[in-house]
Amino acid sequence: MRIQEFICEIEKWAPSSQAEEFDNVGLIVGNLNTIISGAIISLDTTEEIIDEAIQKKCNLIISFHPIIFSGLKKITSFSYVQKTVLKAIQNNICIYAIHTSLDNHNKGVNFKISERLKLKNSKILIPNKENDQIGMGRIGELTEVMEEKKFLKFIKTRMKTNTIRHSKLLNKKIKRVAVLGGSGSFAIKNAIDQDADAFITADLKYHNFFESNKQIVLIDIGHYESEQFTKNLIHDYLRKKFPNFAIILASTNTNPVNYF
Numbered sequence: 001m002r003i004q005e006f007i008c009e010i011e012k013w014a015p016s017s018q019a020e021e022f023d024n025v026g027l028i029v030g031n032l033n034t035i036i037s038g039a040i041i042s043l044d045t046t047e048e049i050i051d052e053a054i055q056k057k058c059n060l061i062i063s064f065h066p067i068i069f070s071g072l073k074k075i076t077s078f079s080y081v082q083k084t085v086l087k088a089i090q091n092n093i094c095i096y097a098i099h100t101s102l103d104n105h106n107k108g109v110n111f112k113i114s115e116r117l118k119l120k121n122s123k124i125l126i127p128n129k130e131n132d133q134i135g136m137g138r139i140g141e142l143t144e145v146m147e148e149k150k151f152l153k154f155i156k157t158r159m160k161t162n163t164i165r166h167s168k169l170l171n172k173k174i175k176r177v178a179v180l181g182g183s184g185s186f187a188i189k190n191a192i193d194q195d196a197d198a199f200i201t202a203d204l205k206y207h208n209f210f211e212s213n214k215q216i217v218l219i220d221i222g223h224y225e226s227e228q229f230t231k232n233l234i235h236d237y238l239r240k241k242f243p244n245f246a247i248i249l250a251s252t253n254t255n256p257v258n259y260f
């Protein structure tokens with residue numbers, strides 16, 4: 001099978017046309033006419049992921065995040081991006097990024113988070129103005145109303161994270177929850193306007209926590225942690241679509257953040 005045929009099936013599921021304008025999705029490195037030996041699914045593309053692809057005889061990486069986000073003027077060994085791209089080219093490995101095509105998908109990144117948290121009656125938090133079936137984030141209700149601290153422990157268990165940053169607790173029960181995988185500070189107002197008791201996202205800055213304004217509990221679980229199940233989502237879809245093809249879930253942990 002050629003990469004072009006493989007990509008056509010991905011695009012039917014998560015079209016690049018529904019990605020955000022700022023994003024860089026699609027085939028990042030490689031030739032559409034390349035015959036695929038196997039595909040490896042990862043959250044990020046790093047040198048270690050390329051090593052794993054080589055070891056497992058895969059010449060296509062399906063990555064959630066794009067390795068090239070802004071323009072490259074050089075391809076040397078100067079930065080981790082350049083080194084990764086160079087290594088991919090030297091080993092004839094193609095890289096495809098899906099990113100906000102799946103962020104905006106009705107059953108994509110945020111739907112997966114909603115599933116992990118067992119939210120019911122969930123819907124898109126910020127629907128696309130031209131198509132309300134796609135959009136950023138999700139909001140729904142817990143199956144069980146929880147005290148705030150119990151809810152934080154529930155998040156740790158369900159999202160497999162040991163560290164959570166949050167705004168001041170409000171001594172009220174949590175029922176309605178908004179989620180947005182990755183950097184989601186831009187959606188704080190949307191969560192408040194839709195009466196969410198809590199908003200789970202990542203990459204909140206110091207001053208973002210003031211935006212809770214005693215109206216909502218803001219919860220930062222970490223970028224990688226919020227999106228870690230996305231690669232399983234991609235893998236499961238492609239395995240069903242191509243049951244007789246080598247599609248492998250990467251075992252390399254690409255989280256660049258470490259905790260002491």
